[in-house]
Amino acid sequence: MVRVSRPPGAARCRLLLPVLVLLLCGHIAAVAGHKSGSALTVVNTDGGVGGDEEEEGTVGDEEEEETVGADEDLDVFQPTEQWQTLKPGQALPAGSHVRLNLQTGQREVKLGEEQLKYRTPEHRTPEHREKEEEEESRPSFSPDELKRAMKRMKEDLDPDLNPDLNPADPDPNPDHQDSAASRFRPLEELKQDMAELDLLVETDVQIMGRLLQQLNGSAATTEQRLSLLLELEYLVHQVDNAQTLCSMGGLDLILGGLNSSDFRLQESSAFVLGSALSSNPVVQVKAVESGALQTLLTTLVTAQPLHVKKKVLFALAALLRQFPYAQQHFVSHGGLQVLAELFQQDGGGILRTRIVTMLYDLITEKELMFQAGLDPVTDPAHEERRRQYSRVSLQGELGEKGWCSLVPQLLQSSEHDHREKALRALIAMAPACSDQYRLQPWLLDSLLALRLQYQDLVHSEMILGEENSYFSEIVELIDTLHVKLR
Structure with a gap:
């Protein structure tokens, strides 16, 4: 019998093998935990x-x-x-x-x-416990409860399902009628309850009547009158209120304020008048019939502070816009001469810009009237307006009254807005003033200098990634006027 002897280290290896396996598993777990980026x-x-x-x-x-x-x-x-x-x-x-x-x-x-x-x-x-208690106290609804609530809301708002919402079809059921009447109270009862609470409910008409009565009273001080005029200015922005003001005789009181010796009352009165006239043809007609045009021109001629003249110009522009009848009387009563004197007296350019803008608006609205082909069926007054505009010779009067040399002076302003308004007005006046433009050599030189300046500004904006800028529009206006001067 042959005996095979084992090597002396075989038993030791057999004992070390499980230990090595445990160490290897521990190493793998340690590496995995290290790579997770967190502990x-x-x-x-x-x-x-x-x-x-x-x-x-x-x-x-x-x-x-x-x-x-x-x-x-x-x-x-x-x-x-x-x-x-x-x-x-x-x-x-x-x-x-x-x-x-x-x-x-x-x-x-x-x-x-x-x-x-x-x-x-x-x-x-x-704080956390209070917040959690509030959240727990909020009522929670199941989806079925929400659906039933929505269904009831639709039924309450449907006239076919709720007879109380359909007054055209009287409900024969008296119970339904009683329930509808119980939900609404008569107006007289509401007024009585408010009177008991010492609450005064006034309509705009009642308020204006009270303000005019106080304004016309002799006991009112200057400060009170200024406060009353401020409240009136707020109300007359509405078309109906402005017309009601005229029917109450308030227009005469406002024009009387323009003749006051107190500059503050003149300014406030002009402000109210301009707000009432804005886009309100009915008030425009009544103002012309009451002599508002002559009063405004007289106020501009007399020595007034700058802030008063600004408000008067505002009222004058509101009276003339879209009203050819008033424009005709303005030209025939020397309105352009009054504005020319005011233009020359203004050194700051604020009034100049307002005057030039107003003249530009009057020229362009007449041109648009004759260019627009409105259907006489839908606008039966179109032919009458064309006839009235044809009587206003504003372009010819501007050339005769020296405006062809006055408006270019606004180009010397350092404000971009003033220059833009001047360029637009010069282009609109070109049909009547082109010959006089050519007699002013400094005008062409000024246009060339302005063009170089605004081209540099446009180039700077293009570097910054801005296109179609405000300065590029001014360059286009300069080019358009330069073409008309050739």
Whole structure:
């Protein structure tokens, strides 16, 4: 019998094999945990490590990573909802938020969202408990309950299903009629209840009547009159209120305020008049019949502060726009001469710009009237308006009254808006002023200089990526006027 002897180290290898397998598994688990980018921290809520009641969380890349062993006795930091300073050597619970204070150089810690969410009630602040109690007290409805409620709402709003909502078909059921009457109260009862509460309910007509009565009273002081005019200005923006003001005789009171010796009353009265005239043909006609045009021109001729003349120009422009009859009387009564004197007296350019803008609007609205081919069936007054506009010789009067040399002076202003208004007016006046433009050699030189200036501005905006800018529009206006001067 042959005996085979085993090598002396075979038994030892057989014992070491399980140990190597356990070490390999531990190494693989350690490598996997290192690559996860986070560490698991298990901290007992009472400050110890481990235990039965634990809070678990992960600390992200922006948070401090602390790994606490089961046999280590560390000083565990207990964060709250507020940022607190972390001392060196202190461990952190999982999920805590950590930041570095750049001013102090210290790390600060507070509870993370998950920690706040799963904190026990005894650790939560009164604010959190109050918020949770409010959320719990809110009523919750099931989907079926919501569907039934929506169905009832539709039935209540449907006239076919709810007879109270259909007054055209009287319901023979007296119960339905009683229920409808019980939900609404008569107007007289409401007025009586308001009177008992000492509440005064006034319509706009009643308010304007009261304001005009107080304005016409001799006991009212200047400050009171200014306050009354301010309230009237707010009301007359509505077309109906402005017409009611005229029927009450308020227009005469406003025109009387323009003749006042107090500049503040003149300004406020002109403001009210301009607001009432704006886009209101009925008031425009009554104002011309009451002599408002002569009053406004007289106010512009007399020595007045700048702020008064601005409001008077506003009222004059509101009276003339879209009203050829008033424009005809304006030209025939020397309105262009009054504006020319005002233009020459204004050194700041504010009144000049307003005057030039008004003249431009009057020229263009007449041109648009003759260009528009409105159907006489849909607009029977179109032919009458064309006939009235044909009587207004505004272009010829502008050339005769020296406006062909006055408007170009506005180009010398440093304001882009003033130059734009002047260029548009010069182009509109070109049919009557082109010959006089050529007699002013400085005008062509000024246009060339302005073109170079605005081309540089356009080039600068193109570098910044801006296209179709405001300055490019001014260059186009300069080119258009330059063509008309050739």
